[in-house]
Each structure stands twice: as structure tokens, then as C-alpha cells.
Amino acid sequence: MRYIDLFCGIGGFRIAINQVLIAKNINPKCVFSSDIDADAQNIYQMNFGEQPAGDITQIGAEDIPEHDILLAGFPCQPFSICGQLKGFEDTRGTLFFDIARILACKQPDYFILENVKQLVGHNQGKTLKSIIEVLEKLGYTVEYKVLNALHLGLPQKRERIFIVGYRQLLPFRWDIQKIPMKPLTEILEPQVSEFYYASEKIRNSRLVKYQGKTHIEPTIWHENKAGHISAYPYSCALRAGASYNYLLVNGERRLTEREMLRLQGFPDEFKLVASYSTARRLIGNSVPVPCVVFMLNCLLNAIKNFTTDRNRVSLNSNG
Ligand SMILES: C[S@@+](CC[C@H](N)C(=O)[O-])C[C@H]1O[C@@H](n2cnc3c(N)ncnc32)[C@H](O)[C@@H]1O
Secondary structure (H helix, E strand, C coil): CEEEEECCCCCHHHHHHHHHHHHCCCCCEEEEEECCCHHHHHHHHHHHCCCCECCHHHCCHHHCCCCCEEEEECCCCCCHHHHHCCCHHHHCCCHHHHHHHHHHHHCCCEEEEEEEHHHCCHHHHHHHHHHHHHHHHCCCEEEEEEEEHHHECCCEECEEEEEEEECCCCCCCCCCCCECCCCHHHCCCCCCCHHHECCHHHHHHHHHHHCCCCCCCCCEEEECCCCCEEEECCEECCCCCCCCCCEEECCCECCCHHHHHHHCCCCCCCCCCCCHHHHHHHHHHCCCHHHHHHHHHHHHHHHHHHHHHHHHHHHHHCC
16 A cells, blocks of 8 residues: 655654554555655654655645555644635645645545644634535545544543545444553653753742642643643643643653653654754654554555445346
8 A cells, every 4th residue: 555644744644554554464655755844854764764855835746656545644734724715726825735736636545634623613613614625526535533642542632633535435434442541651761861850940839839639640740821730640732832841740850752752652663863852842743643543444444344345246246
């Protein structure tokens, strides 16, 4: 199965699709990847041996190889333009336009897109409706769902919209089965260097705000925008641009790079050489691997059932 990995970041989609296809004895082949961020490109190259192409807006759709499935966790740009979408051309100026023009030119059988949950309610739902209309006009049946990584086995509350599209009349179903959450003890490193510890001043300020509430460690302390502190046996969503101390393990230290990768479901073999702030940005932008695994399994099951039904019909009609 040939796929393209758009807005690939550090490769969350790629890890998931390789994992799922190999488990089903299907050969995965990435025929094109792209990301504008030089740090993401380096880490992607380090792990997958391929340097992604750069700015997608500068790449002609006809220069992209044929593929079966398009994967894209496109950036959550301001979608203001899409409000009055009347069609494909009206999405120009958004990165969704680049996805649509590649779909229009290459017509892969399937796509999976990911974005922030807020896309659902944006502009009273008109933005998402417009996006879906564009995708339907391109010949796809489109479905979407908000998935929470917390319900798919990761100790991270991260809700994202996933949009899937397919050309044939597939019997697509959301085979939702909650996967028990991995405990934080399997995520946290037993010993971490002093570098990750917050200053005494910050730790004390968190303790004061937390007001001595009791909890069973380990927990991850989350400070919301209003300054309220909560301690959970899971992490709140990792965010690319948030303050350094909004998530603190047991109220005292930041997450390590490896812990953040684990919270996104990346395997421990994944290599990441970057400054702490770059690592936070790239991992915070990434997609939770189990959510993509779930999406791909739903899609592949639908393809399998469709093929089996079609074979059964042709057997019957042959007598
Ligand atoms: C939400 S992140 C997706 C991350 C990815 N799914 C992962 O697992 O790491 C969006 C990505 O789009 C990239 N991006 C933004 N504008 C772009 C452009 N014009 N061309 C290519 N990539 C772009 C960003 O650098 C960022 O890595």
C-alpha cells in the first residue's frame, strides 16, 4: 500500500501505518512526505532514512507520486477564510486547499486527516461542513469523529478530530472499543537529571495553589490558564507552545523527551536529538499513534469486508 505523509512532522502517522500494515502482512510504502520545519525534517530523516520535501504550497500535485492513501495532520490554522466556502477554490490560502488539490489530481482511494477538536465547532460548524462538502465533491464518502487518546490506551487526554474518506461504498464502521489506559508508571523514567526539576520557587507556588489536596503518586500536575492546579493519573494534552511548567510530574519536574514521546505512543526505538524546547514543540504538535492505528484498523476492516462481500456476490452470480 502506497501512502503519502503530508505535514509529516516527526512521523506519527508513519509509525502508525507501518505498524498496522506490517501486522496485516501488507507492505507499506511511503512514496512522498513533506514538512516545512527543518527540525522535524531532520528527526524524520534520522528515523525513517528519508528527508521530507519542504513547503507543500510550492509543490505541484502532478509531481507527487501515485498513492493509495493520503495521510495529513494539517496545521490548525485560523480557518476564518473557510467560513463562506462555496467550493474548492474558496479554500485557497489555507493548507486544506493543498490537501484538496492533491486529492483532486491524484484521486487516491482513501485519506485520513487529523486536526484539533475545535474544528468541529468552528464558525458554528460551518467550517467543517465546508471542508466536508469540498471532499465530497471530489468523489469521497466522508466521516469524522473526535477521538481521545485517553480512551485508546495512552495516559494523555488529547482530543482530536479524525476525518476519513473513501471512494468505494465501503461498510465503514467506528469499531470503538475502549483500551485500558497505560499507567503513568510505564511512562515515567525512574531517575531523571536535575535539568528537569522546576525551581524551588515554582514548586512552592504550585504547592500553595494545590492547597495540600491528597493524591496517590505518580500524578501529573496541570496548571490551566486561570492558574488552577489539578493532579491527574494522566497528562493533559501536550502542547507545542505552552509554558515550560504547565505540566509537572508530581508537581516538581518537567517531562523528559522520552516521556513525552511515550505519551504520544511513540516506541522507545524512536530517535530524537534536539534541544528541549525543540523536542517539546515537535512532540506537542505530533499525533497520538494509537488514534491513527485505530483509524487505520477501521478503514482496513471496511476494505476487507467490502472485498469479501464482493467476492461472495461474484461467486453467487457465477452459480
Ligand atoms: C499538527 S503538525 C503535524 C505533525 C505530525 N502529524 C506528527 O506526527 O508529527 C503540522 C505540521 O505541518 C507543518 N507545516 C506547516 N505549514 C506547512 C507547509 N506550508 N508545508 C509543509 N508543512 C507545513 C508544520 O511544520 C507541522 O510539523
